[in-house]
Amino acid sequence: MGSHGGRAGDTVVQQPPAACLFDLDGLLLDTEPLHGRAWREAARHFGVELSEARLLQLRGRRRLDCAAAVRGWLQRDAGLTVSDEALLAVQQPVVRALLPAARPIPGARRLLEHCRDLGLPAAMVTSSTAAAAALKLSPHPWLEALLPVRVHGDDPDLRAGKPEPDPYLLGALRLGVPPDRCWAFEDSLAGARSAAAAGCTVIVLVAEAVEPDGFPPGCRRVRHLEEVLADWPAPCDPSAALRTGG
Structure with a gap:
């Protein structure tokens, strides 16, 4: 995928996908x-305030990987040695109470339905555990119906989580499509690096006012999922390429 300046709307995706892989959170x-x-409240419980920059570093990562990062900050900032169990005992009740209220990202349902109408295989590739994903999906049956193929953060076939390529390699394998024929949709640095390392074409939803540095070269950045829908071929023309920046 070529890029001109690395900003949303500047990229031309030359090849249409044979399959699509979708992150969940964000x-x-x-x-x-x-x-x-939830992570901020957990750290605050132990006397440490997490900055927005640190919270961004947690995005896209598995629960235990996040816990390891927060434990490191507690040790560095306050000299505290805290176990995963103690940290998660504070964080998990907070996040479980909050997650059922999560709203769909604008354009998400239309994007998934467009993939279905094009006949494209699709899978969810998430760092969430199977139980956490079920909690998030339960208020949104359309998500469960449109993405029955999934890779979870605690998948027994997964050797490493994002930003390693394993999650997207496994997602492509389960769809029976080579990774380099897949479009991967992400919102986090860890997820974008994972998808790029797997060989996917990466489209990143960047909703923050300030874009974090470090996205892999060639990622297409969009501010809204509707940007992808506006440029994608109609269901009656599945062979056309996605064109932007023209």
Whole structure:
């Protein structure tokens, strides 16, 4: 995928996808602020305030990977040695209470339905555990119906989580499509790096006012999922390429 300046709307995707892979948190459901609130409250319980920059570092990562990062900050900032269990005992009740209220990201349902109408195989590739994903999806049966193929953060076939390529390699494998023929939709640095390392074409939803540095070269950045829908071929023309910036 070529890029001109790396900004939303500047990229031309030359090849249409044979399949699509979708992150969940922050891409389909607006859960990232809720996760951030829970991690912030957990750290605050131990006397440490997490900055927005640190919360951004947690996005897209598995629960235990996030816990390891927060434990490191507690040790560095306050000299505290806290176990995963103690940290999660504070964080998990908060996040479980918040997540059922998560709303869909604008354009998410239309994007998934467009993939279905094009006949494209699709899978969810999430760092959430199967139980956490079920909690988030339960108020949104359309998500469960449109993405029955899933890779979870605690998947027994997964050797490493995002930003390693394993989650997207496994997602492509389960769809029976080579990774380099897949479009991967992400919103986090960890997720974008994972998808790019797997060989996918990466489209990143960047909803923050300030874009974080470090996205892999060639990622297409969009501010709204509707940007992808506006440029994608209609269901009657599945062979056309997505064109932007023209």
